[in-house]
Amino acid sequence: xxxxxDFKVLERRQLGSRYFALVLGHGGRMPAVAPGQFVExxxxxxxxxxxxxxxxxxDVDEERGTMTLLIQIVGNGTRKLAALxxxxxxxxxxxxxxxxxxxxxxxxxxxxxxxxxxxxxxxHLSKVLKDRGVDCTIxxxxxxxxxxxxxxxxxxxxRLCIATxxxxxxxxxxxxxxxxxxxxxxxxxxxxxxPMMKAVARSAAQRGIRCEVSLxxxxxxxxxxxxxCVTDTDQGHRCVCKDGPVFDISTLKKWYQC
Amino acid sequence: xxxxxxxxxxxxxxxxxASGTFGYGEEFADFIDLNRLGGFVVKGTTGTHREGxxxxxxxxxxxxxxxxxxxxxxxxEKFCSEVYHRIKHLDTNIIVNVSGSSIEEYCSxxxxxxxxxxxxxxELNISCPxxxxxxxxxxxxxxxxxxVVAAVRKVYHKTLIVKLSPNVTSIAEIAKAVEGAGADSxxxxxxxLGMAIDIERRRPFMANxxxxxxxxxxKPVAVRMVWQVAHAVKIPVVGLGGxxxxxxxxxxxxxxxxxxxxxxxxxxxxxxxxxxxxxxxxWCKNHGIKDINEIIGII
Numbered sequence: 001x002x003x004x005x006d007f008k009v010l011e012r013r014q015l016g017s018r019y020f021a022l023v024l025g026h027g028g029r030m031p032a033v034a035p036g037q038f039v040e041x042x043x044x045x046x047x048x049x050x051x052x053x054x055x056x057x058x059d060v061d062e063e064r065g066t067m068t069l070l071i072q073i074v075g076n077g078t079r080k081l082a083a084l085x086x087x088x089x090x091x092x093x094x095x096x097x098x099x100x101x102x103x104x105x106x107x108x109x110x111x112x113x114x115x116x117x118x119x120x121x122x123x124h125l126s127k128v129l130k131d132r133g134v135d136c137t138i139x140x141x142x143x144x145x146x147x148x149x150x151x152x153x154x155x156x157x158x159r160l161c162i163a164t165x166x167x168x169x170x171x172x173x174x175x176x177x178x179x180x181x182x183x184x185x186x187x188x189x190x191x192x193x194x195p196m197m198k199a200v201a202r203s204a205a206q207r208g209i210r211c212e213v214s215l216x217x218x219x220x221x222x223x224x225x226x227x228x229c230v231t232d233t234d235q236g237h238r239c240v241c242k243d244g245p246v247f248d249i250s251t252l253k254k255w256y257q258c
Numbered sequence: 259x260x261x262x263x264x265x266x267x268x269x270x271x272x273x274x275x276a277s278g279t280f281g282y283g284e285e286f287a288d289f290i291d292l293n294r295l296g297g298f299v300v301k302g303t304t305g306t307h308r309e310g311x312x313x314x315x316x317x318x319x320x321x322x323x324x325x326x327x328x329x330x331x332x333x334x335e336k337f338c339s340e341v342y343h344r345i346k347h348l349d350t351n352i353i354v355n356v357s358g359s360s361i362e363e364y365c366s367x368x369x370x371x372x373x374x375x376x377x378x379x380x381e382l383n384i385s386c387p388x389x390x391x392x393x394x395x396x397x398x399x400x401x402x403x404x405x406v407v408a409a410v411r412k413v414y415h416k417t418l419i420v421k422l423s424p425n426v427t428s429i430a431e432i433a434k435a436v437e438g439a440g441a442d443s444x445x446x447x448x449x450x451l452g453m454a455i456d457i458e459r460r461r462p463f464m465a466n467x468x469x470x471x472x473x474x475x476x477k478p479v480a481v482r483m484v485w486q487v488a489h490a491v492k493i494p495v496v497g498l499g500g501x502x503x504x505x506x507x508x509x510x511x512x513x514x515x516x517x518x519x520x521x522x523x524x525x526x527x528x529x530x531x532x533x534x535x536x537x538x539x540x541w542c543k544n545h546g547i548k549d550i551n552e553i554i555g556i557i
Binding site: 001002003004042047048049050051052093217218220221222223224225226227228229230231232236237242 | 278279280281285286288289301309310312313314315316317318320321322323325327330473474522524525526527528529
């Protein structure tokens with residue numbers, strides 16, 4: 001069940017110059033949030049921003065009733081959100097969309113490939129999969145080490161691999177060039193810049209590995225009503241907000257082949 | 259206190275939702291009790307399935323947004339055989355927005371919707387700015403507008419609302435033409451044709467280049483047009499364009515609207531419609547108004 005709620009900022013962490021994290025709670029029970037689902041936040045006090053901003057859920061603490069958002073500062077909306085401080089209020093519509101598949105048999109081996117802000121939903125995913133006894137390899141990429149925030153948070157949940165364009169951390173090069181990428185897996189999940197996800201999807205398709213990608217299109221409603229955020233799937237236009245943001249690449253041949 | 263009548267359509271309050279902003283109602287069922295609405299207008303429905311325009315389809319603009327969805331919908335048969343059965347139990351007025359590329363298509367869709375017991379009205383969309391054939395082409399000439407409305411009138415027997423385009427020199431003239439052709443009501447305004455350019459990439463933001471502007475930015479234009487049309491025709495007017503609050507809704511009523519539609523505001527607050535209904539009731543109480551009809555068209 002989707003809800004609208006005023007959350008309180010419980011904690012704010014600055015992560016380098018481009019990213020920050022907000023830990024949010026509203027004092028009550030939250031509906032279950034699946035890995036890969038997102039929230040739509042209301043940006044208040046910024047005249048240039050009217051529509052809500054979709055932000056993927058980075059982490060969920062069901063016992064504490066809190067949710068963490070990892071946000072990259074990219075425009076007027078996220079710049080305003082960056083000014084939020086503990087005790088400030090943030091109105092959210094959540095949980096939205098169709099998340100990652102987590103019905104993976106224990107003992108399976110999966111790869112998660114994240115780039116930039118796309119690493120956000122992979123933390124919640126890696127926690128859920130580790131709980132299910134799935135063996136996770138978490139491959140994170142960025143132009144520089146500073147652009148791969150919160151990488152340490154992933155360490156308890158699987159094998160952590162890093163690729164940076166400048167070699168400032170981990171393997172020098174793209175994520176798809178990292179040695180761990182070409183190993184054998186039962187499933188690959190990816191979220192990040194479109195060219196990265198397309199390269200991951202093409203490789204997974206070639207190798208016959210099941211693969212899910214999390215798309216990020218511009219949205220208005222967030223609930224499948226306005227049809228603004230569509231992506232071209234093999235079944236025609238589908239809403240990223242409702243039918244996605246996570247899609248199995250078997251429905252996205254047109255998308256990853258171009 | 260808030261009951262109004264749009265032709266034969268009795269509304270428990272004047273608040274409807276605008277087509278294309280409210281899906282088929284179901285998308286908002288987690289946030290509000292749909293039965294509280296005066297009614298809702300479902301997504302534009304055409305004779306056959308349409309994929310709509312390519313992505314990107316929207317861009318945020320000052321106090322508004324441009325969209326160019328292009329009437330993506332599953333077609334009238336799918337609506338009648340699937341969607342209708344999921345929503346027909348609701349205790350509110352479900353109005354189908356009907357669109358097409360030809361007079362024959364408009365008539366065929368209207369005729370099929372006419373057969374559905376729980377659909378008491380259609381909103382004939384002769385004003386979509388985002389499709390190449392038909393749409394706004396029918397709504398920008400009094401002659402074409404009156405031809406399509408007269409043809410639909412022959413096959414459609416319930417309340418016929420015609421949605422008008424603001425992208426004309428005189429909206430009152432179009433309103434008079436559709437009234438003369440048998441419309442029971444007019445709704446206005448559809449979106450204002452607009453455009454926005456991404457100067458860094460040196461290309462339009464939307465794949466379709468132009469799109470329809472909606473949101474608070476268009477409200478004063480809409481109020482003016484509602485006022486002009488309300489003075490030009492005898493049939494009831496349904497007002498829309500940037501309504502976000504109860505005060506906005508009351509402004510439209512004073513300008514001459516019998517009912518209003520909430521559009522873009524649903525994206526900002528999915529529960530906004532019930533807040534507007536509650537706010538209108540509170541406003542009436544605070545102003546000693548026993549019947550909302552007292553303020554309709556007082557300007």
